[in-house]
Amino acid sequence: MTQRHGQYPWAYGLPIAVYYAALGIFQGYNAKYYQALGIAADSTQMMLLMVSLPLVALAAQPLWGIIGDRMRHRNTSLAIMIVASAVLVALLPARGGFGWMMALSCLFAAFFTPIQPMMDSIVLEDMHRLGAPFGPVRLMGSVGYALTNLLLAGLFEGRFHLVPWATLIALAALYLSVLVLPRLRGHQRGRVRVPVSSILKVPHMVPLLGLVIALQLAMGYFYSYYTLHFTSLPGGTSGQLGLSYFISAVCELPFLLYSHRLYRRFGVGRLMVLSAALLAIRFLITGLATDATWLLLSQVLHGGGFIVITVAMAMYINDTVPDELKSGGQMLLAVVGYGLARVFGTFCGGFISRWTGGTAGGFLAMAGLCLAAFALAAPYFFKHGPLNGIKRPQPEL
Numbered sequence: 001m002t003q004r005h006g007q008y009p010w011a012y013g014l015p016i017a018v019y020y021a022a023l024g025i026f027q028g029y030n031a032k033y034y035q036a037l038g039i040a041a042d043s044t045q046m047m048l049l050m051v052s053l054p055l056v057a058l059a060a061q062p063l064w065g066i067i068g069d070r071m072r073h074r075n076t077s078l079a080i081m082i083v084a085s086a087v088l089v090a091l092l093p094a095r096g097g098f099g100w101m102m103a104l105s106c107l108f109a110a111f112f113t114p115i116q117p118m119m120d121s122i123v124l125e126d127m128h129r130l131g132a133p134f135g136p137v138r139l140m141g142s143v144g145y146a147l148t149n150l151l152l153a154g155l156f157e158g159r160f161h162l163v164p165w166a167t168l169i170a171l172a173a174l175y176l177s178v179l180v181l182p183r184l185r186g187h188q189r190g191r192v193r194v195p196v197s198s199i200l201k202v203p204h205m206v207p208l209l210g211l212v213i214a215l216q217l218a219m220g221y222f223y224s225y226y227t228l229h230f231t232s233l234p235g236g237t238s239g240q241l242g243l244s245y246f247i248s249a250v251c252e253l254p255f256l257l258y259s260h261r262l263y264r265r266f267g268v269g270r271l272m273v274l275s276a277a278l279l280a281i282r283f284l285i286t287g288l289a290t291d292a293t294w295l296l297l298s299q300v301l302h303g304g305g306f307i308v309i310t311v312a313m314a315m316y317i318n319d320t321v322p323d324e325l326k327s328g329g330q331m332l333l334a335v336v337g338y339g340l341a342r343v344f345g346t347f348c349g350g351f352i353s354r355w356t357g358g359t360a361g362g363f364l365a366m367a368g369l370c371l372a373a374f375a376l377a378a379p380y381f382f383k384h385g386p387l388n389g390i391k392r393p394q395p396e397l
Contacts, residue, residue, distance in 0.1 A: 007130065007132075008132055008136070009126070009127065009130065009132060009137070010136075010137070011180040012123050012126075012127070012137045012180065012181060013136070013137045013138075013139070013140030013141075014140070014177045014180055015119060015174060015177040015178045015180065015181060016119065016123070016137060016138060016140050016141040016144070017140040017141055017143060017144030017177075018144060018170060018173045018174045018177045019115060019116060019119065019141065019144075019174055020141035020142070020144045020145040020148075021144040021145065021147070021148040021170050021173075022167055022170035022171055022174060023116075023145065024144070024145040024148040024149050024245065024249075025148060025152065025163060025166045025167045025170055026089075026112075026163065026167045027223060028149060028227060028241075028245055029156055029160060029163045029227070030163060031046070031050065031224075031227050031228055032156070032160045032163070032227060032231075032238075033160045033161070033163040033164065034046055034049055034101075035160070036160040036161055037101075039098070045098050047347070047350040048102065049101065049102060049105055050224050050350075051224075051343055051347050051350075052102060052105050052106050052109060053105065053106075053108075053109040053113065053342075054109075054113075054220065054338055054339045054340075054341075054342035054343045055109075055339070055343050056106045056109035056110050056113070057109055057110075057113040057114075057334065057335070057338055057339035057342075058335060058339040058340060058343065059110075060109065060110040060111070060113060060114055061113060061114045061117065061331045061334045061335050061338075061339060062328070062331055062332065062335055064077060064081070064114035064118060064327075064331060065114075065117070065118075065327045065328035065329075065330070065331030065332070066328060068118055068121065068327035068328075068331075069325060069326065069327045069328050073183045073184065074118060074121065074122055074184050074327055075122065075178065075181060075183050075184065077118060078115065078118050078119060078122070078178055078181075079175065079178065080111075081111045081112070081114055081115045081118065082111075082115060082171055082174055082175045082178065083175065084107075084111040085108055085111045085112040085115070085171055086168055086171040086172060086175070088104055088107050088108040088111065089104075089108055089164050089167050089168050089171065090164070090168050091104055092104050092105075092108075092164040093161065093164050093165070113334065113338060113339070114331060114334065115174075116334065117327075117330035117331050117333065117334040118327060118330070118331070119178070119181070120314050120330050121318075121326045121327045121329070121330040122181050122182070122184050123137060123181065124314060124315070124318040124326075124330075125184060125318065125326050126181075126182050126184065128318060128319070133259070133260035134259065134260070134311065134314075134315060135255075135256040135257060135258070135259035135260050135311065136256065136257065138256055138259075138307075138311055139252075139253055139256035139257065142249045142250070142252040142253060142256060142307070143249070143253075145245070145249040146245070146246045146248075146249030146250050147246075148170075149241075149242045149243075149244075149245035149246050149249070150242050150243065150245075150246040151242075152166060152242065154238065154239050154242065156238055157237065157238040157239060198321075198322060198325065199317070199321050199325055199328065199329050199332055202320045202321060204269065204384070204387050205320075207269075207377075207380060207381075208268060208269060208272070208313065208316070208387070209332075209333075209336050211269070211272050211273075211276070211373060211377050211381075212272070212309060212313055212333070212336055212337050212341070213336050213337075213340060213341045214276075214341075214369060214370075214372075214373040215272065215275060215276055215279060215305075215309055215341075215370060215373060216309065216336070216337045216338070216341035216342065216345070217341040217342070217344050217345045217366075217369065218279060218283060218345065218366035218367075218369050218370050219279075219305065219306055219309075219341070219342075219345065220338075220341050220342030220343070220344065220345020220349070221345040221349035221362050221363070221365075221366050222283070222286075222345075222363075222366065223342070223345075224342070224345065224349060224350075225349060225353065225359045225362060225363075226286075226295075227241060228359060229286070229295075229358075229359035229360065229363070230244060230292055230295055232358075232359070233289065233290070233291050233292045233295065234290075234291040234292065235291050235292035235293060236291075236292040236295075237292075240292055240296070243296065244292075244295060244296050244299050245299075247296060247299040247300065247302075248299040248302035248303075249302075251299065251300050251301075251302050251303030252302065252303045252306075252307040253303070254303060255303055255304070255307055255308055255311075256307065256311070259311055259312070259315075263312055263315055263316075263388050264386070264388050265386065265388075266386050266388075267381075267385070267386030267387035267388040268312040268313055268315070268316045268387050268388065269377070269380070269381030269384065269386075269387045270381050270382060270386065270387075271308050271312045272308065272309055272312065272313075272377070272381075273374060273377050273378045273381050273382070274304060274308070275304055275305050275308045275309055276370050276371075276373045276374035276377060276378075277370075277371075277374050278301045278304035278305055279301070279304075279305045279366075279367075279370040280367050280368075280370035280371040280374060281301060281367075282298050282301040282302070282305065282367075283363045283364070283366045283367035283370060284363075284364065284367040285297070285298040285301075286298050286360075286363040286367075287360045287361070287362075287363035287364035287366075287367060288360070288364070289360075309337070310333075310337060313333055313337070314330060314333060315389065316387065316388070316389050317329040317330060317332075317333055318330075318389075319388075319389025320389050345366075349362045349365075349366070352365050
């Protein structure tokens with residue numbers, strides 16, 4: 001079905017914008033919150049807290065994918081995730097020591113990390129039905145992320161104890177905003193069960209996921225240590241950090257505006273190969289930077305990295321996997337793109353940071369990883385035609 005003039009579902013951008021606002025608060029400043037509680041940036045406790053979210057996501061995301069595909073309405077599972085996340089983050093400020101924080105962080109990850117892929121599965125499926133491009137709606141997420149960091153960075157300066165409360169407010173807004181989404185049924189309800197392993201039989205899916213893992217491993221290090229690295233450099237204030245995240249989010253907009261056309265013309269594999277090259281340059285600049293100004297400049301390259309990887313792969317999965325696995329497919333992407341990759345990015349990155357005497361060495365190592373991914377992936381994906389889902393390759397069940 002093709003989209004009729006004036007029928008573009010802009011309302012779907014509201015929950016996406018609010019979700020990325022919540023993500024920008026918690027992901028961008030939770031490390032500083034832990035520091036405010038007296039946990040040193042280079043301590044084992046900090047490393048365990050940072051790695052707990054993606055580690056728990058490895059188990060939670062595929063489980064929620066199965067639940068969503070088999071529930072009467074996937075929206076119900078989405079509401080449960082949001083409410084539970086809000087309750088858990090509200091308990092975080094209670095003084096209970098490191099064990100208390102670790103337990104709450106793990107439970108929070110079990111409910112919060114599957115929200116984005118579940119929401120994407122609902123939005124992408126309905127937009128495919130409407131014949132509408134996903135990029136403009138996803139653009140609202142970048143706007144929400146950018147404005148949140150720009151407006152709240154100054155507020156958090158010296159007040160990082162406010163991070164959980166700001167996250168709670170964003171989650172309450174998210175619960176209300178998801179009401180605009182269409183109620184979509186789980187496709188496996190009352191049907192023959194289709195195993196999640198069928199996704200891996202889609203042509204080119206395994207090498208695509210391999211490239212996602214490599215690049216998101218590097219991004220995992222970035223999201224875990226960029227805040228600490230930035231604020232350790234001359235000029236790296238919280239206000240400048242907020243500006244840095246604002247720049248990165250704004251630079252995602254050009255790709256999102258033209259993502260549908262670029263995806264159709266070049267395909268997901270070729271787009272991610274370009275991302276590998278840009279990320280290698282970005283992390284090289286980050287690792288060699290002597291002050292925060294260089295990091296501000298490097299954020300311009302963010303528009304060719306994370307957003308290209310996640311959006312192009314989400315579109316490809318939605319276009320190619322069986323209908324019965326719409327939620328499971330997006331959860332699988334989240335597992336390899338967030339869970340698995342970021343566990344290694346955070347955990348191994350922490351050891352690299354220690355061995356090299358600081359976070360800069362880790363960024364140089366991630367630059368090398370992205371360069372290696374580019375060298376290995378480019379010959380494969382440029383040899384094939386654009387992987388854009390037009391032929392809708394289906395797995396052999």
